[in-house]
Amino acid sequence: MSVMENVMAATYGHTKATPPESVLRLPRARREEREVRALAEDVLSFFGQRLAGYRWDQPAYSLSYANRRRLEIARALGTSPRLLLLDEPAAGMNPAETHEITELIGRLRDERGVSILVIEHDMHVVAGCSDRVIALDHGVKIAEGGFDEVAGHPAVVEAYMGRDPQALTDAGEAAGGAAEGTPGGAAGEPPEGAPQ
Numbered sequence: 001m002s003v004m005e006n007v008m009a010a011t012y013g014h015t016k017a018t019p020p021e022s023v024l025r026l027p028r029a030r031r032e033e034r035e036v037r038a039l040a041e042d043v044l045s046f047f048g049q050r051l052a053g054y055r056w057d058q059p060a061y062s063l064s065y066a067n068r069r070r071l072e073i074a075r076a077l078g079t080s081p082r083l084l085l086l087d088e089p090a091a092g093m094n095p096a097e098t099h100e101i102t103e104l105i106g107r108l109r110d111e112r113g114v115s116i117l118v119i120e121h122d123m124h125v126v127a128g129c130s131d132r133v134i135a136l137d138h139g140v141k142i143a144e145g146g147f148d149e150v151a152g153h154p155a156v157v158e159a160y161m162g163r164d165p166q167a168l169t170d171a172g173e174a175a176g177g178a179a180e181g182t183p184g185g186a187a188g189e190p191p192e193g194a195p196q
Contacts, residue, residue, distance in 0.1 A: 011079065013079060047104070102124065
């Protein structure tokens with residue numbers, strides 16, 4: 001299927017023409033076909049030169065990886081969603097492509113009025129396109145708020161970056177000071193009955 005056909009296929013869910021009307025090319029089917037094509041052109045034009053002009057007739061498989069990702073988003077937009085779910089939209093992209101997709105997600109939100117739920121590990125993408133961030137650790141919510149608030153939250157830092165260096169220093173000092181009071185006597189000795 002071509003780039004244009006991919007987006008048009010997604011928009012057919014909103015049409016009302018019956019199969020016989022479509023086969024016989026009756027007026028309603030022809031009108032809806034024009035509407036579907038106009039919507040697909042509008043959606044593709046949102047992506048600028050990346051999915052414009054001559055690319056509309058190219059087979060989708062001939063697009064670059066980044067443009068195939070854009071086409072996936074365009075196909076989803078063809079359904080006129082109120083909420084768009086994106087799972088790691090920048091995965092496998094180089095830094096320039098990642099920056100472009102981040103800007104694109106922000107434009108979708110601002111210009112198209114689409115609510116977007118993004119699951120992403122690249123913090124540059126999260127910072128660039130999020131109004132609200134929820135951080136999870138093994139499926140449990142550990143922080144929620146604006147990007148800066150969540151990114152600096154101690155539980156998030158520990159979950160995604162390891163322990164906070166200051167916390168490690170404090171923990172090391174606490175362990176050193178308490179070593180003399182550990183069972184077994186001197187620091188470094190295991191408690192009685194512990195495997196050696």
